[in-house]
Amino acid sequence: MSKAKEVLLNPIFNDNPIALQILGICSALAITGSLYPTLIMCVALTVVVSFSSLLVSLIRKHVPNNIRIIVQMTIIATLVMLVDELLQAFDYETSRTLSVFVGLIITNCIVMGRAEAFAMQNGPWLSFVDGLGNGLGYSVILIFLAVIKELLGAGTLLGFEILPLVQNGGWYVGNNFLLLAPSSFFIIGLLIWALRAWKPEQVEVPQYTIAKNSLNSEERVI
């Protein structure tokens, strides 16, 4: 596998930013209630992370070490504001639905993490591809969450009725819990379990194990 292809595809399942690195959870919880805003959010994040990596990588040899984090933040913030402005102009409804979460891409650890961990050490092309890959990794998880939540929660996908709800004369009783943010914890948890069962090398080594009870402790109680 060529380096670029590896950098692009690795974050999707092998080194997923959400499922393995557990980053960017905030927006994954909050905006996955329905599929359409989720798709827009995925595009927004992917654009921001790939272009911020590209730009950071382009100027990486000139960035003074002690202000590098601020430089990265400035670039990321600029891109996020650009995306936000564009959304407000061309998809106002979705921009209202996503509200603060577009702005919060600035603090999304995936973006910052890729800029600091990858783009500062690698060339522009590879950094761009890495950003794209991580954006896709994030998107895969978000779309998966949104499909489950919208389909089983509201019986629709992208607003089209798939499972007719009882309220509308159908047979399906929507699971309202799935429409709320906390349900994402459960789905992400199950997803991580499934992913690690499929790829056991992702399972972390336990940091400590609980020691077995010694015989003495029993005696001491008595």
Place this chain on the structure above:
Amino acid sequence: MKNNDTISKTLIVAVSLCLFCSAVISFTAVNLKDIQEANVRLDQQKKILASANLLDDEKSIEELFLNIESKIIDLRTGKYDTSIDLSSFKESDFARDENTSIILSSEQDIATIKRRENYQKVYLHYKDDAISAVILPVRGYGLWGTLYGFLALEADLKTIVGLEFYQHKETPGLGGEVDNPRWKALWKGKKISSETGEILISVIKGSVNKDSPDAIYQVDGLSGATITGNGVSNLLNFWLSDLGYGPYINEMLTKRSSSDV
């Protein structure tokens, strides 16, 4: 590799990056401003229609808005005012200008809006040449910020058609539930005032007891959002009082009763 950590290099990088980024942002913001403002206007019209339950999937907002007439009223007298150009009216500018607004004392200012403009823009919905709904802009402080919205009343000016907020900063999931269609539906048919004209409408804590004689003036509170609920009660009470649309409502009612005779 060159040394990047000198003071001059640090300053050069920081300043040029900031200049570049701000230029990019300003350029986009200026160029997209018109489209964004058009979106906001359309959204506002949509909220006005939504407050009076007039939205129709088959018709465009512009088309539906043809049945709506906007008029400027003088809040001090309650009469229509034609001296102010409709398109130039901006609530926030009028409320800030000393010549077109009054300062509210702390007892008067239950909605915490500090200054009240002397003019407001109201919207009248016509059906078969008769007024079927009057839509009044309202605003007031909730928990985190000012809620801006529209209150739609039936032609009797006592019965609520709907309440819709187009801008607020309440906590999503708690106070933010003022946007929840199920909660908004509770407003329909509620009365704002008693027979004697006392303003009684309020958001209560918990659910409304349907057997209580006051149930017609009460709306269920939002759980976890008592302060937002109080804010909504306060802003309605303020805007329906004599400092708000009270004179206008009286004016409309007297005009109607005189035309009936």
